Amino acid sequence: DTGVSQDPRHKITKRGQNVTFRCDPISEHNRLYWYRQTLGQGPEFLTYFQNEAQLEKSRLLSDRFSAERPKGSFSTLEIQRTEQGDSAMYLCASSPGTQKGETQYFGPGTRLLVL
Amino acid sequence: DAKTTQPPSMDCAEGRAANLPCNHSTISGNEYVYWYRQIHSQGPQYIIHGLKNNETNEMASLIITEDRKSSTLILPHATLRDTAVYYCIVRVAKEVGDYKLSFGAGTTVTVRA
DSSP: OOSOEEEOSEEEEOTTOOEEEEEEOSTTOOEEEEEEEOTTSOOEEEEEEETTEEEEEOTTSOTTEEEEOTTSSOEEEEESSOOGGGOEEEEEEEEOSSSTTOOOEEOOOEEEEEO | OOOOBOOSEEEEETTSOEEEEEEOTTOOTTEEEEEEEEOTTSOOEEEEEESSSOEEOSSOEEEEOTTSSEEEEEETTOOGGGOEEEEEEEEEOOSSSOOOOOOOOOEEEEEEO
């Protein structure tokens, strides 16, 4: 399967713990996006990378959230001191990065439950 | 990006065409119409997009009105596997900073046998 992959698919943690999610984009896709989706809502944009550069961060991305893409390939999203309100599906998407108006292709998501 | 309006839900019969409407009355000339769908507990799946002309691919057809203020996604022969939330998104294609998709609540489509 050459699509976007995310790991883990599910994560249960206790409030106050740190969690890290990984996203592997489609091979040679330069742009990578993170979204968050809470129950019953559409996905909401969190942040975006062009290669290794993080070019945009949503106001939803509080100081407890940090995203990296160190070599311009896979990306990680870390949440420190998790809160129950962080419970959501975290989605990653990628696009080639060669044209404007590109289609974004999504991974299966990581579902986080904070107890 | 322009806001879209979709019905919250609709049912359709298996084997029949499903016509999903979307209003985007404030759309600008450089904004595309995109459709994604999300099957329960999966990531969104790209379906189709267009600017002015009608588009067709192996999944669906997209009909955009001449004034571009509304569009219709057509699933020609709905199957039970097409049950999903369908999102209509309008976005500007920028040279730089071409990024976020703004999802609304979408239309929950239920295909019934």
